[in-house]
Amino acid sequence: DTAVSQTPKYLVTQMGNDKSIKCEQNLGHDTMYWYKQDSKKFLKIMFSYNNKELIINETVPNRFSPKSPDKAHLNLHINSLELGDSAVYFCASSERESVGELFFGEGSRLTVL
């Protein structure tokens, strides 16, 4: 039974398109995250939500819009995709905010052509 699941695993799309990635956790955690891992494997936080409330919003273009309908779900919508958006996007959760033990999903590899 997957703890943090995200879909789709792969997305290939053209520049200018809009795409969404969905994430669900069944761990009962309060906090969820979106991380971006670039081609050099560098993992950087984008957003964090605690009980559906946005608590971390890094310097991310406003083409990226997270949405948390409930504390078990955190989705990421990306408008007007650019080549530089190509990366692996990871969803993660933790029991509460400000803890370092995160549970990650398997990632969604986005390729923008």
Place this chain on the structure above:
Amino acid sequence: EDQVTQSPEALRLQEGESSSLNCSYTVSGLRGLFWYRQDPGKGPEFLFTLYSAGEEKEKERLKATLTKKESFLHITAPKPEDSATYLCAVFAGANSKLTFGKGITLSVRP
């Protein structure tokens, strides 16, 4: 800004050849240092938390240690299944986000 530097970038070992991975950090007020393992095509998997200098944690062939400036992940008699990327991350000061290093890719040859 918090900085985490991991070295070497890549390490190739023969099965059974023990070694150490380094994570040095520059932060203001360390609240915790974390090690993760990431297999190709997978998300990072949590390994250890270290809170204060002198602390050590062990799990199978891995032992993590912490000083005031760096952490080491010691791998004793590694096996091919230990091949992965090992990531180090810190929580510091009033920051509520984890800052990750770039990772060390370990390959263990049979």
